[in-house]
Amino acid sequence: MNTTFDPALDLTEHLLALLRQTPAGLSEHQIIRQLKDGHCSHIPQLPLSDKLVLFRIHFMLFNALYRLRDRLWAERSAHLEISPLRVRLLSYQDGQQGLTEHDPLRAYYLDEAHLRDTSEADVAHLLQSFWTRMHGGEEQQAALELFGLEARTDYPAIRLRYRQLVSQHHPDRGGSTSRLQSINKAMEILERYYNRG
Template sequence: MNNDLACDLDLADQLLILLREEAGGCSEYQLIQRLKTHHSTHVPNLPLTDRLVLFRTHFLVFNALYRLRDRLWGERSGHLQIGALHIQLLPYQAGVAALSEHDPLRDYYLDMSNLRDTSEEDVEKLLTSFWTRMQGGEEKRAALELLGLDGGTQRLDLAVIKRRYRQLVSEHHPDRGGSTTRLQSLNLAMEILERYYS
């Protein structure tokens, strides 16, 4: 693919092109960086260190992802898995992910007034609320359990966690008869724990 995404394409179409190139999926951050590399005019080409810029970029990307997911589902041409840490385009499978279920996140991101009406102060409150919930540790606890580091008395730091992660990746790698799904779960757990222990 050339270095520029067609400017006349909607952001959802640009994301579809990028996700088709990432068979194993990718993170939102990777998608944003690829959009910037390909000179997309739909996301601000500003550093993500400014919280309001970060929020607006995130909102625009997730708005486009939910629109794309709805479209693919309607066309029966694919299923878009949208997660906080992993986004992946999958083949369409009837009945696997019915869009009829109420999805408050979808509602939030498809309501453009949430983009327009969110101030820098609102973003600060959202981030504080998010990190307060995360400190509750459900995500962290689940990631530690997956790596088998949840019940020991051993002092945990990033070096210990990485050592255990590498050991499990070696055991469960598909090239050694392991499961791709298990490997993806280990990668996700490591991504989560790096946030807590870096």
């Protein structure tokens, strides 16, 4: 798709046009690439290898996406699913989507002070924090899978499942020592994640 964008239009209008042309949705990277290729005046023609430039483009994009989602919801015309991996338009439906809970990401991206006040050092810190969480998140997910639990399980349920597994796999009851060690290691990871260790 090769679109040229009208500089008089707001970024939300450009996004709406792109998303209407692609019902399956687009990733954040695809949206940025199409906006840059179409010479959208809202996206600077600067190298994305610069972390501060990339952060600012990312911020402007998500600010516009959250504003568009609010507008579409108020018009009762569509629901906008927003994530870095896929942004897509969905049909409007009354009900669960209409329940307004506090959305920390929406609050962050709609506060333009974050765009103005974030320095290159702040971006470096955000990236380091992201990769630390990603690594820890993979460990946590693997530990929960070993326990046969879902990601949103609370700590008391994890503790109960741990006791059940230890009882079931203890060598004194015919279980395997290596399996018990895996269960204990998984519990250490989960305690660290839940700040109980």
